[in-house]
Amino acid sequence: MSHVSFHLKSAAFAVFCIVVLIVLVWVNAARAQSEIISVTTTTSITTSVNPVAPDSVVTLTARVEADHGGVPGGSIDFFDESTMVWLGRAEVASPSITVANLSPGAHPIRAHYSGATAFLPFIAMPSSSAILIQHVRTVPRLELSTSYNPSTPGEPLTLVARVSxxxxxxxxxxxxxxGERILAAGIRLGHDGRAAFITSALSGGMHLLSAEYEGDLAFAKVIATVRQDVGEGPVESFKVGRVQD
Known part of the structure; x- marks a missing residue:
């Protein structure tokens, strides 16, 4: 009987050890699960074209980074803070959207990363980008006029472009x-929105004169034309045009 009792005690002790081992493994596993790794993130935003012409499509791209590299997932929302309009959503794996029909003017755009909790024990915290100013150019009014029409060959002719x-x-x-021949390039607009040029180099006949405003950050390129009739008359020697004072 003592021999049987010894074996029973040994078996009970072995079962006890196994139970303790299982409990220790379970506790360690639970403790590991409870140790959440939380990392901060940084979000930035870029644009494909800036400024952009009216009625054009622009691609907005966000980039999300964590303390130790990229983030595994999550979504990014893009907002136009001038109108508080939601522009679209993208995933971190493909963080770009295309936007069309932005109204003319300056648009402050921000990208917001919502964070990620689907990769426990790793948690990526939300973050927002700095504001990107997306400029959409306005089409201005351009008028081109000449001092005389018709004019005669060799007569000084003033071309005036007015951008309003x-x-x-x-x-x-x-x-x-x-036509295709450049008479003058790089004539700067004055404070009144006018640029002028004087030439006496037009030969007799009909001429298609044009003025092309090159645009700036706020305004788009635009072209205006006028037909200039240069009647027959005495042709003087070629005179180089000059900028009007």
Whole structure:
């Protein structure tokens, strides 16, 4: 009987040891699960074109980084903070959206990363980008006029381009052409939105004169044309055009 009792005690002790081992493994596993790794993130935003022409499509791209590299997942929302309009959503794996039909003007755009909790014990905290100013150009009004029409060969002719729009005032330069031939390039707009050029180099006949406003950060390129009739008359020697004072 003592021999049997010894074996029973040994078996009970073995079972006890196994139970203790299982409990220790379970506790360690639970403790490991409870040790959540939380990392901060940084979000940035870029644009494919800035400024962008009216009615064009622009691609907005966000980049989300953690303390120790990239983040495994989560979504990114894009907002136009000038109108509080939600522009779209993208996943971290493909963090770009395309936006069309932005109204003319300056648009402060921000990307917001929502964070990630689906990869426990790893948690990525939310973050927002700095504001990106997306400029959408306005189409201004451009008028081209000449001092005389018709004119005669060799007669000094003044070409005046006037760019008008609301505030801010258009800035930049104008290029004048006779057909495909450049008469003057880089003529800067004055405070009144005008650029002028004088030439006496037009030969007799009909000329298609054009003025091309090159645009600036706020305003788009635009072209205006006028047909200039240069009647027959005495042709003087070629005279180089000059910028009007």
């Amino acid at each position: 729009a609301g505030l801010p005032k258009p800035t930049g330069t104008v290029t004048f052409r006779d």
